Amino acid sequence: MTINGLTLAALPVGAILLDGLVRPRGGRYPVSVGRSLAGTWLLAWMMASLTGLFLFACGNLPVAVSLALGLLALLTVASNAKHAMLGEPLLFSDLALIGAIFRHPQFYLSAVAIWQRIVAGLIALVLFALLAWLFVPDVQPHLIGAATLAVSLAVLWLSLQSPPMRALAKVPAAHADVLRHGLMATLLLYWLRWRDSRDPETCAEAPRAPALQSPELVVVIQCESFADPAELFSNPNLALPGLAAAHEGAWRSGRLEVSGFGAYTMRTEYGVLFGLEEEDLGFRRYDPFLTALGDSSYALPARLKASGWRSVFAHPHDMRFYGRDRIMPAAGFAELVGEDRFAAPAPGEGRYVTDAAMADEIVAIAAAATAPTMIYAVTIENHGPWAPDGHPSGDLKQSYLRLVRRSDAMLSDLIERLGALRRPALLVFFGDHRPSIPGATAPGGDRHTPYVMVRLDDAGKLAPGGYCRQDLTPAGLHHAILGAVLGDALPQGDAAARPTPAAPATEAAGHA
Secondary structure, eight states: OHHHHHHHHHHHHHHHHHHHTSSSOOSSSSSOOOOOHHHHHHHHHHHHHHHHHHHHHHOOHHHHHHHHHHHHHHHHHHHHHHHHHHSSOOOGGGGGGHHHHHHOGGGTGGGSOHHHHHHHHHHHHHHHHHHHHHOOOOHHHHHHHHHHHHHHHHHHHHHHHSHHHHTSSOSOOHHHHHHHHOHHHHHHHHHHHHHTBOOOOOOOOOOOOOOTTOOSEEEEEEETTOOOHHHHTTOGGGOOHHHHHHHHHOSEEEEEOOSOSSSOHHHHHHHHHHOOOHHHHGGGGGSGGGGGGGGGGGSHHHHHHTTTOEEEEEOSSOTTGGGHHHHHHHTTOSEEEOGGGSOOOOTTSOSSOOHHHHHHHHHHHHHHOOSOEEEEEEOOTTOSOSSOTTOSSOOHHHHHHHHHHHHHHHHHHHHHHHHHTTSOEEEEEEESSOOOOTTTOOTTSOOOEEEEEEEEOTTSSBOOOOOEEOOBOHHHHHHHHHHHHHOOOSTTTSGGGOOOOOOBOSSOOOOO
16 A cells, blocks of 8 residues: 555656656746646646556556656657757657658657667567566456546546636647646647647639740659758858759749748648648648648649649659658649659668659659649658768768758759750749758757749740749748749639638548
8 A cells, every 4th residue: 555655646746747847848947847737637637547548457556657657758758859859849740650650760760879779679678578577467456447547538528628628729839838738738739629620611713814924844842851051051152053043043932931840841741732821720730741631622733633734743752651642642643653663772872762863753754744744743862860871971961961962953953954845844942841950950040941933935944034032931832833833813812712720620520
């Protein structure tokens, strides 16, 4: 009884301390104090639910409490690591990526040192061994665990139905809500708000005037971690010649105001493809691909298809990643060009398909096109980490510069080779987010990346037209592309196709 009493007393104390370690934290103290009463209440019953679940599984109260606190500790460490690298805490949508970690470990485990992986593996083995050794065959504690789980979930459900709880976290503000309510409460509240959102109404296409100098070919390049190193590292000597030349000859260019730093390619990709601003998405903004199937009528290929356009999506990776194998066909893409179309990188080329190989495939698709065609291509050569195996210097910044210059060379190469096709064309090139390079870049400052829109005439020359310097969101870039191809919509700029913001519904409308 003494051991069990101490164990039960350790649960709330440990939970409050661990949750208080989550960044962002208020004040100068290593542990945040003063989380809201509502957040503490939710944390208490969530931890009671976890303890009941583990007690039901093993029948040993000290083990159950240790596992519940261990899981909270794991979430705390993961959230703080993410905050340090990407500038935001752990979100409910991140949990949807757990399966991807096992399918594509190179994207995630590369950020974890070898010794840390070994230690984590040893700890996991020790935990399994302890669970087997400390398992209690007596049925009574298992039943107590089941009852604890049931009661805790019931209290949670009733609490969440109350007006004070319904008033919490009505708009997305992850930093402020974690600071005020704590990590666990925010994870739960944000998941519920996301679950209660609904799909926008079907896109109603606005009437459009014919586009001036309408292209027959549109190539959109979403370039991995592409940013201007002259700006990124505050050194004009690092300026990229291809980007500078593209800016000089661009029809439109400027800053792309992306929301993520160091990751979350799908947020930028979604904005450019589907054209919905983050304020329209509500809590879906954190991973809009989770619900993208309900937004398919807004997608670029779907809206171009009605005018006789054929669209191709090219990405030299597993199309199941982020569900692109389902989302892109639903969005109107007639063909998906995946990793099976590309040879593995040669020795010394890095771990991913090169941008040069991507350019070859894009030009081949464009040359074979017999109808108005859009090619949307996602590159990955410049995906981190930026110190490939065997790289002599081990300098992450130099590794990044070496790869971003290859992306810059691809931009110049595409302008030249698409011009050689002698077809009216529009080339759109942009970075999906800035790189997170330990010791060289850090979240907290500017997040924008460059974009350029280059028009080519039927002689392969830069098409004349008034240059426009304009900073855009990814959704704004979507509408700029649409206007360049189909002509401008209503004077408000495609306002007729703008959805009402995602709002709560009585039933969940999210697509898994």
